[in-house]
Amino acid sequence: MSTIEKRFLAVKQRVENAAKRVHRQPDEITLVAVTKTWPAETVLAAYQAGMREFGENRAEELANKRAEIEAALGRTHDITWHQIGTVQSRKTKLVAEHADCFHALDRVRIAQRLSRVTESAGKVLPVFVEVNISGEGSKAGFDCSNWEHDATQLSALRNGAEAIINLSGLRLQGVMTMAPFSAKPELIRSVFQRTRRLAGWLQIQFPETELSRLSMGMTDDFEIAIEEGATHVRVGRALFGSRTNPI
Numbered sequence: 001m002s003t004i005e006k007r008f009l010a011v012k013q014r015v016e017n018a019a020k021r022v023h024r025q026p027d028e029i030t031l032v033a034v035t036k037t038w039p040a041e042t043v044l045a046a047y048q049a050g051m052r053e054f055g056e057n058r059a060e061e062l063a064n065k066r067a068e069i070e071a072a073l074g075r076t077h078d079i080t081w082h083q084i085g086t087v088q089s090r091k092t093k094l095v096a097e098h099a100d101c102f103h104a105l106d107r108v109r110i111a112q113r114l115s116r117v118t119e120s121a122g123k124v125l126p127v128f129v130e131v132n133i134s135g136e137g138s139k140a141g142f143d144c145s146n147w148e149h150d151a152t153q154l155s156a157l158r159n160g161a162e163a164i165i166n167l168s169g170l171r172l173q174g175v176m177t178m179a180p181f182s183a184k185p186e187l188i189r190s191v192f193q194r195t196r197r198l199a200g201w202l203q204i205q206f207p208e209t210e211l212s213r214l215s216m217g218m219t220d221d222f223e224i225a226i227e228e229g230a231t232h233v234r235v236g237r238a239l240f241g242s243r244t245n246p247i
């Protein structure tokens with residue numbers, strides 16, 4: 001068995017164990033294999049190992065790698081490409097054209113630009129709205145660092161979500177967050193719990209829109225995320241090893 005196959009099996013086992021601990025079905029959880037910085041050959045090896053959901057955090061890298069993979073496997077494949085990193089205005093077209101799912105929607109302006117492109121291509125892009133729960137300045141997303149006590153934060157998120165829901169080229173499907181870097185497990189868990197509660201609040205605001213998805217958890221914390229309700233975990237290093245050029 002190849003290293004990649006072994007790692008994939010090990011991560012899937014960890015996903016399953018975490019799900020079982022909280023009486024969830026493992027198949028409710030989508031494991032997004034984060035291939036940023038790795039070449040197309042790595043993605044092909046991962047594909048051979050059985051992976052079908054790939055995540056990139058830079059739009060050009062996603063577009064280029066997707067083209068390479070499609071050159072190798074053909075266009076009628078079964079891969080879902082996730083844009084997991086935030087996008088600047090001038091990169092929205094790339095994401096609209098090449099991503100199948102976008103996890104880091106942090107501004108209405110970006111949503112409008114994305115929707116203009118997907119709409120004219122006759123496509124609807126599933127998106128997650130990104131929220132910054134930990135309050136770390138380095139994190140993108142709607143500031144929800146004190147949402148339990150701050151009506152202004154809540155109404156900004158509510159208005160943002162409403163604007164996104166009303167765009168016909170996008171389909172808002174849930175909330176995404178990043179845990180604080182190198183924090184203690186208890187703090188990470190509380191960030192995930194607060195994200196889940198916030199997503200529950202948002203669902204009540206928009207009962208007609210299915211907002212049940214939660215994108216949270218990476219190599220260092222995906223098991224905690226699953227225990228706290230993640231439906232999408234974004235895992236790079238546990239599958240591919242450490243990146244020589246970390247971004």
Ligand SMILES: *Cc1c(COP(=O)(O)O)cnc(C)c1O
Binds near residue numbers: 034036057084235236
């Ligand atoms: C790189 C990245 C990940 C994966 O990180 P690992 O620690 O390698 O699992 C997840 N989400 C986002 C947004 C990323 O940029």
